[in-house]
Amino acid sequence: MTKTKDCCSAPGTRGRVLHSAAGYDLLAWLLLLGRERAFRERLVRLARLDPGQSVLDIGCGTGSLAISAKRRVGPSGRVEGIDASPEMIARARKKATKAGVDVAFTNGVVEALPFPDGYFDAVLSTLMLHHLPRDARRQCARQMRRVLKPGGRVLAVDFGGETGNRKSLLEHFHRRHGRVDVRDIVQLLSEAGLEVVESGAVGVRDLNFVLATA
Numbered sequence: 001m002t003k004t005k006d007c008c009s010a011p012g013t014r015g016r017v018l019h020s021a022a023g024y025d026l027l028a029w030l031l032l033l034g035r036e037r038a039f040r041e042r043l044v045r046l047a048r049l050d051p052g053q054s055v056l057d058i059g060c061g062t063g064s065l066a067i068s069a070k071r072r073v074g075p076s077g078r079v080e081g082i083d084a085s086p087e088m089i090a091r092a093r094k095k096a097t098k099a100g101v102d103v104a105f106t107n108g109v110v111e112a113l114p115f116p117d118g119y120f121d122a123v124l125s126t127l128m129l130h131h132l133p134r135d136a137r138r139q140c141a142r143q144m145r146r147v148l149k150p151g152g153r154v155l156a157v158d159f160g161g162e163t164g165n166r167k168s169l170l171e172h173f174h175r176r177h178g179r180v181d182v183r184d185i186v187q188l189l190s191e192a193g194l195e196v197v198e199s200g201a202v203g204v205r206d207l208n209f210v211l212a213t214a
Contacts, residue, residue, distance in 0.1 A: 042204070046157075047069075058125050058128060070096075070103050079104070080105070110140040111143065125140075131178075153214075154212045196210055
């Protein structure tokens with residue numbers, strides 16, 4: 001059975017919160033050209049997840065990546081997801097139940113993660129940082145560093161490249177929601193006390209990743 005956990009009166013986020021869970025999944029399918037599963041498996045490999053590890057997915061949306069992470073860490077591992085949108089969390093819980101995996105989902109904000117210090121082996125941030133203003137990104141980065149165990153990892157993925165003047169769905173998305181240059185992510189994580197060990201293109205659209213350790 002899927003665990004559930006509600007955050008007690010979580011403080012508000014300064015970032016953009018998406019509430020249309022069905023629309024979120026449709027947009028992901030369109031942006032990734034129907035290759036969401038391959039994309040998630042790529043991220044799980046980039047994060048270097050191993051069986052038995054503990055993982056936090058911040059801005060988890062409807063839970064698909066958290067579910068993939070749980071399958072990688074196995075029964076002895078632990079995965080939690082957090083999102084500011086109750087609608088996203090509700091859909092994530094339904095997905096996990098349908099998939100038969102044990103993932104805990106929390107309604108809360110990334111600027112004040114409701115977890116103890118040194119709690120996770122890995123923290124995943126996927127297509128979330130561009131929703132936050134600069135100060136909130138710094139706060140989020142410090143929170144990710146705080147909840148990591150010594151030697152733990154952060155994998156941050158976001159839109160970064162220029163798409164030109166094409167009237168494409170991707171360019172429309174960028175104009176509306178923004179992008180974060182990979183160099184800015186490197187600086188963000190470094191300033192939070194993390195050591196960047198790898199960065200580059202994910203290999204899907206204009207997505208870039210940064211992997212850093214505590």
